[in-house]
Amino acid sequence: MDAASTSGRGESSATRRMGHHLYTARRKPLLSLVLVFGLCIFSVMRSSQTVSSLQNHTRENFLGKIFNQTEEYKNEAADNRRRDDQTKNRGGGGSSRHFWEREDNPSCFHLNKICHGNGAWFYDDVPNNHVTSSPRMLLNQPSINYSNLDVPEEYDPDERYRFNVASPLNNSQNKTAATCPYSSTPYHIVVQSYYNHMIGEFYSRTVRGLNEWMRDFPPKSEEDIQLYVHMASEGRQTLFHGHRLFLGALPQNDKIDSFLSLIENKRCQCFEKLVFCGYKLHDYNLDDDYDNDDTNMDDHLTFFTADKIEHLDSDETCDGRGFRKGNRCTAYNHLRQDLLSRYERKDPLLHEKIRDYRHNILLENGVAPQQIGNVDDWKIVGLTDRKARRVWLNIDEVIQTCETNFLLKKVLCIKVNVEEANSTQAQLLMHMSLDSMIGIHGAQLTHGVLLPQEGFILEILPWIPHNISDYGEWTATTDRPTPLGEIFHGTNLHHLGFRLGRESVPMCEHLGWSDRGLKACLMNETNENNIKFDWSNRDFNVDVNMISKFIASFLLKDIPNCSRMYKRAEENFVIYNTYCSKGEDKVKRAKQYFHSRSRARQYKYGSRQDDNN
Numbered sequence: 001m002d003a004a005s006t007s008g009r010g011e012s013s014a015t016r017r018m019g020h021h022l023y024t025a026r027r028k029p030l031l032s033l034v035l036v037f038g039l040c041i042f043s044v045m046r047s048s049q050t051v052s053s054l055q056n057h058t059r060e061n062f063l064g065k066i067f068n069q070t071e072e073y074k075n076e077a078a079d080n081r082r083r084d085d086q087t088k089n090r091g092g093g094g095s096s097r098h099f100w101e102r103e104d105n106p107s108c109f110h111l112n113k114i115c116h117g118n119g120a121w122f123y124d125d126v127p128n129n130h131v132t133s134s135p136r137m138l139l140n141q142p143s144i145n146y147s148n149l150d151v152p153e154e155y156d157p158d159e160r161y162r163f164n165v166a167s168p169l170n171n172s173q174n175k176t177a178a179t180c181p182y183s184s185t186p187y188h189i190v191v192q193s194y195y196n197h198m199i200g201e202f203y204s205r206t207v208r209g210l211n212e213w214m215r216d217f218p219p220k221s222e223e224d225i226q227l228y229v230h231m232a233s234e235g236r237q238t239l240f241h242g243h244r245l246f247l248g249a250l251p252q253n254d255k256i257d258s259f260l261s262l263i264e265n266k267r268c269q270c271f272e273k274l275v276f277c278g279y280k281l282h283d284y285n286l287d288d289d290y291d292n293d294d295t296n297m298d299d300h301l302t303f304f305t306a307d308k309i310e311h312l313d314s315d316e317t318c319d320g321r322g323f324r325k326g327n328r329c330t331a332y333n334h335l336r337q338d339l340l341s342r343y344e345r346k347d348p349l350l351h352e353k354i355r356d357y358r359h360n361i362l363l364e365n366g367v368a369p370q371q372i373g374n375v376d377d378w379k380i381v382g383l384t385d386r387k388a389r390r391v392w393l394n395i396d397e398v399i400q401t402c403e404t405n406f407l408l409k410k411v412l413c414i415k416v417n418v419e420e421a422n423s424t425q426a427q428l429l430m431h432m433s434l435d436s437m438i439g440i441h442g443a444q445l446t447h448g449v450l451l452p453q454e455g456f457i458l459e460i461l462p463w464i465p466h467n468i469s470d471y472g473e474w475t476a477t478t479d480r481p482t483p484l485g486e487i488f489h490g491t492n493l494h495h496l497g498f499r500l501g502r503e504s505v506p507m508c509e510h511l512g513w514s515d516r517g518l519k520a521c522l523m524n525e526t527n528e529n530n531i532k533f534d535w536s537n538r539d540f541n542v543d544v545n546m547i548s549k550f551i552a553s554f555l556l557k558d559i560p561n562c563s564r565m566y567k568r569a570e571e572n573f574v575i576y577n578t579y580c581s582k583g584e585d586k587v588k589r590a591k592q593y594f595h596s597r598s599r600a601r602q603y604k605y606g607s608r609q610d611d612n613n
Helices: 014-015 027-044 051-066 071-089 199-216 235-245 258-266 313-318 320-324 331-346 348-365 397-409 424-432 445-451 518-525 544-555 562-569 597-606
Strands: 020-025 108-117 121-125 136-142 158-168 189-190 225-231 269-277 279-282 297-306 379-384 411-416 434-438 456-461 494-499 573-582 588-592
Touching: 020 434, 189 258, 199 235, 199 313, 199 320, 199 331, 199 445, 225 235, 225 258, 235 424, 331 348, 331 445, 348 379, 348 411, 348 424, 379 544, 397 411, 397 544, 411 544, 424 445, 434 445, 434 544, 445 456, 456 544, 494 544, 544 562, 562 573, 562 588
Parallel strands: 121 158, 189 225, 189 269, 379 411, 379 434, 434 456, 456 494
Antiparallel strands: 020 136, 020 297, 108 121, 108 269, 136 158, 279 297, 494 573, 573 588
């Protein structure tokens, strides 16, 4: 494998913005054969096409072949879909075909019988390759930059991992399946989507769609699937623990790894299928940007990072309109239930471990053993404790107030910081031991999906002053879920939001929201640096009385019905999702009570900015 990691700054900025991508290239010998065949057609049909237009025609046919666009194949595809649907409707557990082979799955493609050994990648059986019959392939993987704070401003990293895939006939290493054994796991799947490094985005863009596909078309055995996350960085292992945690909802062999491990692995190995999910095709010639003397790239198929792993049924219901129309979106409930049930199934002692973990939390926070009694009687509230950016400045004061007001009522408030969890198991127990999570809009609240049934998530919405900067207003919406809040939609969890006001920002405290000179003062305190004032970087305070009201009104009181829940939340909170019964009906269902658009606009433009303070 030619897995050279190179650094440089020759890549154009436009190309860098394209994101993470994969290239497939055809060699000149194959192109020559296609051209000869095309010229024969040219002479028979007496066409006036030029060689250039003939190449374009050949290219269109090539693309059509790859993505099965011929009428004949469309008819066959329709028959396959009907057969698959009939199998699903009969409860047959899916189809004999795999989800990545579906014509209505535009986010996945696969390579058959691909091998790796002695630093080279090659095909063991080129004619069966699903994407192209090309005897050569170039895959390119730029790095993911997790944060600008990690890289000096004067250094623009450009790390990429390139490898060529050759047919056995052209493979100088002369490896064959006889000397390069096949993996005992037949299907290796690399997953990707926009913002993979942000765990909430990863959950909604990558895991949700993948889970829906695997529910529709489950593998015959979990041991048949191994998953890889498209990451090019060996750092941020704590982040990767979160990826492993949430991919644990899916049927796979629990050997989740980074795509980097495949690229850098020097062991001789073949794979029955190497599947890529979360990519989209771009027809883009990059000869000028990627000059590789070893590979003659006359023609390119470029696969860039997709917005998400698409699943048409769930995508249609899990959009903005779907969220406002009740519980049409069921995909997030499916994912949460699959996540919890799979971890319970894998570890029969999980509930005992959670109870032991809760018991230790109480002891470590000064609760005497004789006061504990039954750990299930306690309410443990986790306050998300970030160490950089969006730091909760008065978190210690909130914890002290919580102890004073509620410890005798068996409520304990603690700090939780996911970065202190050094394994997937540690992250799992840290969050499954909680009854409630409170935190600013951010990634760690994603772990709220691990709370028990009817657990509470209180999302603190940052102050977005419209007259100063409305950047980030999507993080504070009350007439619809925030991007983070979508993941709790339709579940048996309570998800509430509380909007911070002017008093949450400990700068220019002598000036109020509507006072003249506030913007100039804030810019002066941030050295006229808008980035420092952005919601994503700004530290904050939270009114301790609001936290006390939340605990007293929700955690310590039963929720008899939906109307009572709405009444308690109406003045200060928005209910993005709750789990309650209506009227005389004792059956609980998910329910949402968003603010009206007019009320949301009042918050946005200031008339309600300080109502909560």
